[in-house]
Amino acid sequence: MTPTKEQIERKARELYVEHCYRTNTPQLADITPELSELKESGFVSLAISELMTSMERKNEQWLNVDFPENFSVDLSLLFDSGGLILGSKHTGKSDVAMLICDKAMQKNAIVVVFDPSLDWIARSSIKQYLKVEPYTVLDVPSKSTIFDISLLSPTQQQTTVERFSKSLFESQAQAQDRKQYLVIFEEAHTYFFQNAMRSKSLMNAVKLASVGRNVKIATLLLSQFSSVLDKYLIKHNTSQIWLGYTREPNDIRYLRQILGEHVSELPKLNDGEFLYLTRDNLQKINIQPFENTIPKEQILPKIPQLEPLKTTPQTDNTHAISSLIVAFLWFIAILYAISAR
DSSP states (O other): OOOOHHHHHHHHHHHHHHHHHHTTOGGGGGSOOOHHHHHHTTHHHHHHHHHHHHHHHHTSOOOEEETTTTOOOOHHHHHHHOEEEEOSTTSSHHHHHHHHHHHHHHTTOEEEEEESSSHHHHHOSOOEEEEOOTTOBOOOOSSOEEEEOTTSOHHHHHHHHHHHHHHHHHHHHHOSSOOOEEEEETTGGGTSBTTGGGOGGGHHHHHHHHHGGGGTEEEEEEESOTTTBOHHHHHHTOSEEEEOOOOOHHHHHHHHHHHGGGGGGGGGOOTTEEEEEESSOEEEEEOOOOOOOOOOEEOOOBOOOOOOOOOOOOOHHHHHHHHHHHHHHHHHHHHHHHHHO
């Protein structure tokens, strides 16, 4: 199968826009280059290569793999390019993420989870968690940590993630001996919604997800609304994708661009079944609910200290003026008393 001219041109323009964001020139993404310019800059040949590879991959037969012996994740690829877990509610997205978390921690990665569901505290193998409130200051942890953000509104969750993303990126950028971090975002559409890359209020979270790998920060995004996620951020995290059951029309329509004809399998999947897509292969995997009995330890939040109010000492001039005012009031009172007689 050979890609059509329209597919090649569309893919070349997508690669051009992605290049603009990768090179920190987003203002150029709004410019639509001519086809001849795309050819000269090499985007057309790159588009043909990627489309041919994608079509060959989508035409391959995929296998059924059971849990847990054969469950695999390419950690080197995950740490370099991130990952996605997509599917409707209660399909096992968090179970896949917990398996990945276990394998990452075995390789000494520090896993940070933003969880609004309390599920990670109940079932994951991460030992410590922090209950986040609006005033809580999140330090960069030195151990794997669950940030329980269930008490926060969506806006407060965005603010918390944005501030932490800035702190983590700056900490890693300044570190001499960097540790590997994996940041897991449950309900990722809360932060990385459509056009999030243009949002000034989430610029640090977007930076973390798009170029965090440069300072050894990987991201794993979980969402039940794949069509709502920012499309350019999805491209940053498509090296490994786990796709669970969905029959939502918008999601099916969008995922067809990634899965091709295999998208028809998504509505047929049972809970715990996923299509596992990598750069080289497509498999069907079957997992069981993740269970762990490791006791959890709650760490205390850091509350910002308010500085005491500073009183301004009175100067000599202020004291003199006060004395004159008091004397003047006494003088008025005496005059009033004399006139009253």
